[in-house]
Amino acid sequence: MKKQDFFTSVYDVVRQIPPGRVTSYVAIARFLGSGKSARMVGWAMNASFAVDPPVPAQRVVNASGMLSGKFHFGPGDEMKNLLEAEGVKVENDQVCEFSQVFWNPAELLEEI
DNA sequence: ACTTTGACTATAA
DNA sequence: GTTATAGCCAAAG
Numbered sequence: 001m002k003k004q005d006f007f008t009s010v011y012d013v014v015r016q017i018p019p020g021r022v023t024s025y026v027a028i029a030r031f032l033g034s035g036k037s038a039r040m041v042g043w044a045m046n047a048s049f050a051v052d053p054p055v056p057a058q059r060v061v062n063a064s065g066m067l068s069g070k071f072h073f074g075p076g077d078e079m080k081n082l083l084e085a086e087g088v089k090v091e092n093d094q095v096c097e098f099s100q101v102f103w104n105p106a107e108l109l110e111e112i
Numbered sequence: 113a114c115t116t117t118g119a120c121t122a123t124a125a
Numbered sequence: 126g127t128t129a130t131a132g133c134c135a136a137a138g
Contacts, residue, residue, distance in 0.1 A: 006135060025120055029134090037134045042119040047136090062120065069119030079119095 006032065010044040011051050013105050017059040020087035021103035022095055024063045031105035038063075045069060058082040065098030 004012070013028050025038035034040070041060070048055045058079045062068040070079035070093060080090045089096035 029120085034134065036121085036132075038120040039118055039133070040120090040135050043117085043134095043136070045119050048119095057119080060119080063122095067119090072119050 006034075006037075006040055007044040007047060010041050011048060011055045013108075014045075014048075014055040014057065014060055015053070016105070016108055017056060017103050021101050022059045022061050022065070022083070022088060022098070023103045023105065024061060024065075026063055027102075027105055028060065031108075042069070046072065056082075059086075059088075059103075061095055061098075065095035065102075067093045067095070 009032050010028055013031055014023075017023055025041040026035060028041045029035055029037045045055070045057045045060060048057045057069065058067075058073065060069070067079050067083075067090065070077065073079040073082075080093065083090050083095070088101055095101060
């Protein structure tokens with residue numbers, strides 16, 4: 001596995017998020033080795049619209065389980081709609097039972 | 113090379 | 126709950 005850009009690494013991790021689960025920016029950042037670069041994860045998501053294959057950026061929320069990026073997906077509650085379609089309950093722009101649907105990137109090492 | 117920026121987080125008021 | 130501030134890091138201009 002050759003060295004990849006920070007963005008690419010972020011996308012790679014986000015694509016591993018199982019359906020119906022979510023993760024936080026900081027979790028991804030920490031998995032990449034930079035626990036404080038959560039902002040970079042968000043920035044990477046900002047460019048994820050043109051990435052191929054597409055990344056399920058709707059599964060990435062902030063540390064509180066809030067859909068901080070819902071305004072970047074499109075008009076209205078598209079992000080919420082996508083999450084609910086996968087079984088993630090969302091209310092008031094926030095993931096319900098966040099700690100239960102939270103997915104830790106470290107599970108990649110356990111082959112899930 | 114320098115400055116600005118950003119879908120963050122933590123703390124403080 | 127909010128707003129403000131600081132810390133943090135990497136990409137973009």
